[in-house]
Amino acid sequence: xxxxxxxxxxxxxxxxxxxxxxxxxxxxxxxxxxxxxxxxxxxxxxxxxxxxxxxxxxxxxxxxxxxxxxxxxxxxxxxxxxxxxxxxxxxxxxxxxxxxxxxxxxxxxxxxxxxxxxxxxxxxxxxxxxxxxxxxxxxxxxxxxxxxxxxxxxxxxxxxxxxxxxxxxxxxxxxxxxxxxxxxxxxxxxxxxxxxxxxxxxxxxxxxxxxxxxxxxxxxxxxxxxxxxxxxxxxxxxxxxxxxxxxxxxxxxxxxxxxxxxxxxxxxxxxxxxxxxxxxxxxxxxxxxxxxxxxxxxxxxxxxxxxxxxxxxxxxxxxxxxxxxxxxxxxxxxxxxxxxxxxxxxxxxxxxxxxxxxxxxxxxxxxxxxxxxxxxxxxxxxxxxxxxxxxxxxxxxxxxxxxxxxxxxxxxxxxxxxxxxxxxxxxxxxxxxxxxxxxxxxxxxxxxxxxxxxxxxxxxxxxxxxxxxxxxxxxxxxxxxxxxxxxxxxxxxxxxxxxxxxxxxxxxxxxxxxxxxxxxxxxxxxxxxxxxxxxxxxxxxxxxxxxxxxxxxxxxxxxxxxxxxxxxxxxxxxxxxxxxxxxxxxxxxxxxxxxxxxxxxxxxxxxxxxxxxxxxxxxxxxxxxxxxxxxxxxxxx
Amino acid sequence: xxxxxxxxxxxxxxxxxxxxxxxxxxxxxxxxxxxxxxxxxxxxxxxxxxxxxxxxxxxxxxxxxxxxxxxxxxxxxxxxxxxxxxxxxxxxxxxxxxxxxxxxxxxxxxxxxxxxxxxxxxxxxxxxxxxxxxxxxxxxxxxxxxxxxxxxxxxxxxxxxxxxxxxxxxxxxxxxxxxxxxxxxxxxxxxxxxxxxxxxxxxxxxxxxxxxxxxxxxxxxxxxxxxxxxxxxxxxxxxxxxxxxxxxxxxxxx
Numbered sequence: 001x002x003x004x005x006x007x008x009x010x011x012x013x014x015x016x017x018x019x020x021x022x023x024x025x026x027x028x029x030x031x032x033x034x035x036x037x038x039x040x041x042x043x044x045x046x047x048x049x050x051x052x053x054x055x056x057x058x059x060x061x062x063x064x065x066x067x068x069x070x071x072x073x074x075x076x077x078x079x080x081x082x083x084x085x086x087x088x089x090x091x092x093x094x095x096x097x098x099x100x101x102x103x104x105x106x107x108x109x110x111x112x113x114x115x116x117x118x119x120x121x122x123x124x125x126x127x128x129x130x131x132x133x134x135x136x137x138x139x140x141x142x143x144x145x146x147x148x149x150x151x152x153x154x155x156x157x158x159x160x161x162x163x164x165x166x167x168x169x170x171x172x173x174x175x176x177x178x179x180x181x182x183x184x185x186x187x188x189x190x191x192x193x194x195x196x197x198x199x200x201x202x203x204x205x206x207x208x209x210x211x212x213x214x215x216x217x218x219x220x221x222x223x224x225x226x227x228x229x230x231x232x233x234x235x236x237x238x239x240x241x242x243x244x245x246x247x248x249x250x251x252x253x254x255x256x257x258x259x260x261x262x263x264x265x266x267x268x269x270x271x272x273x274x275x276x277x278x279x280x281x282x283x284x285x286x287x288x289x290x291x292x293x294x295x296x297x298x299x300x301x302x303x304x305x306x307x308x309x310x311x312x313x314x315x316x317x318x319x320x321x322x323x324x325x326x327x328x329x330x331x332x333x334x335x336x337x338x339x340x341x342x343x344x345x346x347x348x349x350x351x352x353x354x355x356x357x358x359x360x361x362x363x364x365x366x367x368x369x370x371x372x373x374x375x376x377x378x379x380x381x382x383x384x385x386x387x388x389x390x391x392x393x394x395x396x397x398x399x400x401x402x403x404x405x406x407x408x409x410x411x412x413x414x415x416x417x418x419x420x421x422x423x424x425x426x427x428x429x430x431x432x433x434x435x436x437x438x439x440x441x442x443x444x445x446x447x448x449x450x451x452x453x454x455x456x457x458x459x460x461x462x463x464x465x466x467x468x469x470x471x472x473x474x475x476x477x478x479x480x481x482x483x484x485x486x487x488x489x490x491x492x493x494x495x496x497x498x499x500x501x502x503x504x505x506x507x508x509x510x511x512x513x514x515x516x517x518x519x520x521x522x523x524x525x526x527x528x529x530x531x532x533x534x535x536x537x538x539x540x541x542x543x544x545x546x547x548x549x550x551x552x553x554x555x556x557x558x559x560x561x562x563x564x565x566x567x568x569x570x571x572x573x574x575x576x577x578x579x580x581x582x583x584x585x586x587x588x589x590x591x592x593x594x595x596x597x598x599x600x601x602x603x604x605x606x607x608x609x610x611x612x613x614x615x616x617x618x619x620x621x622x623x624x625x626x627x628x629x630x631x632x633x634x635x636x637x
Numbered sequence: 638x639x640x641x642x643x644x645x646x647x648x649x650x651x652x653x654x655x656x657x658x659x660x661x662x663x664x665x666x667x668x669x670x671x672x673x674x675x676x677x678x679x680x681x682x683x684x685x686x687x688x689x690x691x692x693x694x695x696x697x698x699x700x701x702x703x704x705x706x707x708x709x710x711x712x713x714x715x716x717x718x719x720x721x722x723x724x725x726x727x728x729x730x731x732x733x734x735x736x737x738x739x740x741x742x743x744x745x746x747x748x749x750x751x752x753x754x755x756x757x758x759x760x761x762x763x764x765x766x767x768x769x770x771x772x773x774x775x776x777x778x779x780x781x782x783x784x785x786x787x788x789x790x791x792x793x794x795x796x797x798x799x800x801x802x803x804x805x806x807x808x809x810x811x812x813x814x815x816x817x818x819x820x821x822x823x824x825x826x827x828x829x830x831x832x833x834x835x836x837x838x839x840x841x842x843x844x845x846x847x848x849x850x851x852x853x854x855x856x857x858x859x860x861x862x863x864x865x866x867x868x869x870x871x872x873x874x875x876x877x878x879x880x881x882x883x884x885x886x887x888x889x890x891x
Contacts, residue, residue: 050777065698066764068804069706085784121778128780130773130834132797132827139787157797163705164800171772178768186761209753238700273641273671277678278702379704382721382728385673448777497688499681543688549655549754551696552688 002255002607002622005409006110011628012092015114018410019453023460030055033459036203036218038190038245040067042162042440043423044224045169046447052176054452056459059216060173061185061205063240063554068170071226071238072443075162076283076376077146078154079126079440081119086143090151092116097629099438102148102328103403103431104581104597105631106258108605108624110410111428118449119441123155125448129168133157145288146436148328148636154437159283159376165440169447188214189554190245191482193221193252193419196474200249200419204475204482208554211547213483215470219462220418220455223249224447227402227424229262231562231569232514233506235399236268236281242558243565246406246425254414255607255620257407257427259565260573263434263582264515265400266332269383270352279398280383282355283376284436287325289360289369290393292316292332294353298343304354304392315339319592323636330433330582330595331636333397337515338593340396347394356392397515401439403430403582404572407607407622411454412446415607418462420455422446427605432581486546489556494539498556501536505559505566508532513566513573518586522574529570530614533563568608568617575619578602590633599631641671644736648683650695651743653752656759660752662741672732676719677702677709679731680742696755704728704868707803710810711756712743717807717866725805725868745806747815748853760806762852763820770844771824773833792830799826801869808863808871814855819863821845822879823871829882839886846883 007018025033033056037048040062048060062070084090095116100107123141127133134142134156143152157164176182187208194202194215202217228243229235250256267282295302296313315335317324327335336353339345346352361369366389370377377388384394405427412420412428423443430438469475512525536559544550579588579595580602588596605622646667653660667683674682677699684694700708704725711726713719719729734740742756750758802823809815825842828834834841857876864873 046777053776064700064706064708065760066707066804068764068767069700069708071701071706074701074703074705083783120783121780123783124780125775125777127783127786128773128775128833130796130828130831132793132800132831133783134797135788135790135793137790139789140784157800160705160801163803164797167800171767172775172777174764174768175772175774177764184764186764238706239702240700272673275671275674275678275682277675277681280703378723379728382704382724382730383675385730385732452777493691497685499685541688541691543691543693549696549757552694 002407002415002620003409004108004622005411006108007410011109011113014110015117022453022457025456025460027055029464031057032464033057033462034059034218035220035222035455036061036216037222037224038203039070039224039226039425040170040173041070041072041224041226041423042166042169042443043447044222045070045166045173046444047222047224047422047451048182049169049172049176050448050452051455052181058176058182059185059218060182061188061190063187063189063208065186067173067184067186068167070166071241072166072440073163074238075440076159076281077285078144078156078161078437079122079165080146080153080437081123081155081441082116082153083120083123085141086152088151090153094151095119095153098149099429099435100431100629101634102435103433104595104634105431105599105603105626106580106624107431108428109626109628114450115429115442115445118445121449122441122444126165126168129172131157131164131168144285145326147284147287147326147332148435150323156285159285159373162440165444169444191248192478193249194474194478195252195416196468196472199417201468202470202475204478206482206486209549211545211550213479215475215479217468217470217475219459220420222420222422222451222455223406223425224422225425227405228562228565229399229402231565232399232509233503234271234276234279236265236279239278242561244558244561246421247561247565249406249414249419251610252416253610254416254419255407255609256404256568257605257607258404258572259569259608260513260576260583261403261432261581262399263329263401263403264333264397266329266336266397267355267395268398269380270347270349270394270396280379281398281400282380282393282395284329286355286373286376289372290325290355290357291359292325292353292355294339294344294346304356313339313344320636327636328433328435333515334584336397352394352396354392355395357388358392361389401434403427403432403434407605411457412451413454413458418458420451422451432583486553486557489553489560490542490544490546492538492540492542494541496535496539496541498540498542498552498559501532501540502559502562505529505532505563509566513570516584516586517573519574522570525570526567526574529563529566536560536563564613571617572606572608575606576602596633641673644670644672644731644734646670646734647739649739649741650755652695652755655754656751670731672730674731675702675727676713676729676731677727696757698757699727702727705803707805710745710805710807712745712810714741717745717810718868723868723870745810747809749815749817750806750809762854763804763806763817765852766817766821766845766848767824769848770841773828774837786832788831796827796830799823799871799875802871803869805868807866807868809854811862811866812855813860813862814858816857816863817849817854818857818876818879819867819871821849822875825882826875826878829878838882842879842882843886
């Protein structure tokens with residue numbers, strides 16, 4: 001049984017008490033500690049900046065050419081906080097409750113409460129950094145609504161909230177880089193974690209420009225390396241998003257929790273053609289004003305403008321009158337799949353539904369809609385060549401976010417001492433489904449306001465003169481392994497491109513582990529995935545060498561890890577014989593087709609321990625205890 | 638979504654092995670390109686063929702493919718990010734091209750952006766400009782309530798217009814002087830319009846301009862190519878504001 005180290009006491013007092021009980025590092029001693037932060041997104045960037053401000057020496061790594069390009073930048077809609085500025089009844093407890101319920105009661109109460117508590121400070125911090133949030137005419141901050149909540153608590157900067165928040169964290173980070181407090185390593189990819197006597201003490205990286213393998217030592221390692229949605233090949237993730245850092249840590253002993261919890265986002269531009277390289281999200285904020293519908297009758301091929309009101313089915317409004325178009329993402333996605341399965345889907349593929357702004361434009365005027373969503377409408381038109389001011393958008397669910405990730409305790413530390421995991425890369429706050437506008441909140445909460453405290457408590461217990469060097473045997477072994485692997489990848493020169501194999505994996509993932517899963521499919525997946533993995537290691541063609549700038553090699557190295565993760569994903573999905581949030585097992589549903597949990601058997605976190613490639617992993621459990629909310633069948637009716 | 642039309646193109650692509658190697662334009666045939674593809678998907682297709690033939694694929698930077706990360710970019714037929722206005726290369730779609738077209742693809746060219754390989758350039762000079770002043774000097778924690786200071790909606794909107802810059806470098810590539818004035822001015826303007834950023838406005842303008850010069854970017858001579866090529870349509874008026882902030886800081890006593 002895993003120990004989550006949740007402090008005792010009342011829910012609302014846990015964090016304050018814990019901060020007080022935590023040990024501190026003397027300000028003059030902080031500079032004697034080095035912290036490696038991998039990733040420069042909302043979590044990694046904010047953590048690196050905040051730790052450097054406190055006085056720690058920070059080494060910060062990213063695979064992009066600049067920290068400003070981390071994929072947090074693509075988040076569109078907004079960030080939640082319990083400010084209750086609109087006076088509509090919000091509170092810390094309500095944000096906590098909505099998040100726990102939205103996650104279908106599969107997240108850790110104390111973590112989620114803390115998240116809601118620090119949410120307000122995040123907004124204060126961001127405004128102080130000069131982030132141009134949307135405002136009302138009186139000069140105060142504007143809010144909008146997101147799915148799974150009946151209050152307006154989402155702060156936003158047009159449809160580019162992630163960009164603005166990331167650039168805020170990036171500017172704070174660059175300020176520390178300018179001061180020499182953070183050493184920045186762009187175009188560097190982590191290939192391994194170095195563990196010495198059970199403690200994370202460094203990483204092995206590859207310089208993506210020269211191909212050189214490098215060793216970096218530290219007193220603690222922080223991973224803020226994002227999610228693994230690209231496992232599906234087609235997703236809304238950036239092309240270079242990957243699981244490699246987290247997966248290599250997993251192979252070094254860090255437990256991987258709830259890998260099967262995947263978020264399929266309901267509003268994405270539908271797939272076109274078979275050469276497509278990625279999917280594009282249309283922000284959930286659009287559901288504030290857009291109405292989702294399909295033709296009432298099967299195979300109705302009329303253009304949308306010629307389908308009269310009577311022949312339209314606004315299925316979300318019909319089935320969920322109180323939340324309507326703003327049901328949580330998992331519910332919206334599943335319903336889109338259901339109506340398309342019934343043959344009512346639109347688009348040539350039959351795999352799309354309408355998101356219609358005609359009523360909103362009639363009510364508020366085109367100008368207002370343009371002001372709110374202009375950049376999204378423009379992006380939609382660029383991609384589809386169709387004008388959403390005139391024709392309804394066509395949307396379909398796509399893989400977007402992964403709630404699963406490396407297991408961490410209340411301090412955001414993994415089961416490996418000194419390895420901290422923040423943001424999407426960990427598992428802790430969103431349960432089986434994440435609510436919209438909560439990813440930005442969690443990334444910044446972890447980086448600005450949680451980790452800087454909890455890592456201090458850890459480092460205070462690390463003796464100052466207990467230093468290792470990169471000459472340590474463990475560094476040499478890890479360096480050799482990383483180097484051998486690179487050489488192996490470029491040596492095969494087989495007949496398949498990396499993308500061909502990745503696409504094949506992605507299609508199998510979507511088929512067997514997608515929006516609906518069942519026992520037969522998952523068992524089949526467990527036969528298919530190892531075959532694809534073997535094919536990769538026999539027949540992949542990585543051009544060029546390992547000692548140069550080589551994007552094929554970068555890709556191959558990441559896909560190799562996806563191929564291993566896929567197996568764990570299916571194992572986890574098969575073992576969790578219940579539906580919860582984004583994990584929908586067809587065997588476990590209510591008569592109305594909603595996800596049906598099995599609280600008696602599955603109210604726990606499944607944290608998996610690596611046992612070797614192709615070997616079945618060992619499961620460790622963390623029981624989830626709910627002292628402040630009552631577990632109920634989620635209802636958004 | 639309109640039906641896909643298939644086109645064939647002739648590409649002339651800048652190939653350069655490394656920073657010190659000599660580069661040249663190589664010719665490739667891009668066959669069977671669907672017009673619904675993005676420009677980068679077209680290059681993916683060509684690269685797939687190259688890999689299958691055991692040849693080195695064309696190196697190019699890209700990541701989000703949604704026009705927001707700023708990672709991608711190339712000069713296409715003489716235009717940074719290609720012929721479609723207000724668009725990054727990843728959001729440029731092949732319906733802007735016709736069957737039989739010749740397409741010349743080159744990297745950003747500027748002394749401050751050395752080529753790493755093919756279409757990939759080193760833009761770390763932009764990071765160094767930001768590190769020299771592109772921030773508000775606040776530490777984490779202890780900030781006042783977000784609504785303590787009202788900001789006129791109009792100012793917030795103008796600030797956001799400037800803040801939309803994605804740091805892709807198209808402005809530099811398009812400018813005959815390879816000036817980074819539009820990039821610098823966008824950051825200076827975003828902060829100068831907000832009370833939080835006003836405190837350090839002068840110092841910021843001075844420091845960022847100094848670093849820009851040190852990095853080897855040229856000067857602005859009001860040509861306007863930067864604005865025309867900017868995928869986020871950042872306005873030239875930002876440069877006017879930068880000049881004002883810079884002059885205020887340099888020539889006026891406080």
